[in-house]
Amino acid sequence: MNGLLLSVQGAISQGVLWGILVLGVYITFRILDVADLTVDGSFATGACVCGALIVNGGWNPVLATLVAVLAGALAGALTGVLHAIFEIPAILAGILSQLALYSINLRIMGSKPNIPMPNSESIFTWLVKITGWKQSMVSLLVGVVIAVIVILILYWFFGTEIGATLRATGNNEDMVRALGVSTKQAKILGLTISNALVGLSGALVCQSQKYADVSAGIGAIVIGLAAIVIGEILLGMLRSFGGKLISVIIGSVVYFIIRALVLRMGMNANDMKLISAVIVILALSVPVLWEKWKIRHAYSEGGIR
16 A cells, blocks of 8 residues: 555656646647647757756756756757748657757767766755655655746746737637737747746656656657646636646646556556557547537437437
8 A cells, every 4th residue: 555655656746747848748739739749859858968967067956957948948949940930840840850859869968878867966865855855755846846836937928918929829820920920930939938848847857767868758748748638638627727737737647647556557667658648549539439429418319308
């Protein structure tokens, strides 16, 4: 029983840290209506930059995290320029950026596929020393505090004129362009902000897990999409923008709890990608099947029930 509780506690802390990535995916997927596959690369970029600066450069973990955020933002800006300026389809622009980032990440880490950080200073080790708490509790605390700050900033930003332009671009790009507003700049800005959050998540997860890996981001976009859909299903009654941002974090936590429970049932860890794909398929298809079932049973042979 204690093992199960520890697994769930660890899953919640990881879910909150990954939830910052999901907020980034939400900006492109739901607000800008852009399919951005840069995420798989920019998440690893955030982790690799942070890990390399702390271990090889001896940097302060907070400064290393901020540089990781900047690196993620640059990756997003690259995709934005490829898509908005050079008119490469968004999905292809993301794949090209992701491909380039793999080699860049290897360069960042000195041609090594991973960097262990067992004895390195990090934001989490600092707080463990100060509070005397366990690593999982500190990870949860840091994740919740940063997630709340990010949600407040995003809530404020998307209420400004520039933020409203981004939302309008995702809703009706032609109308925004007809009003004389540059949708290209809006898309580049949105992708930059999105991947900056992804880079931040990568840096925090890297410090939490005590290693940076060039393959850390493989499947990150699937996790992001699954968390968004799960959050929308569970908290669909939340109509406000702030509520939707919170549902994204809740969806991420639930996703990692499901994953932890599946592993506790004895499934091979190598099957996690398959499990992630199944969760996304179920999350996307069940609501559709449920709506069809309700429509079919809303009528009887004699008319509406």
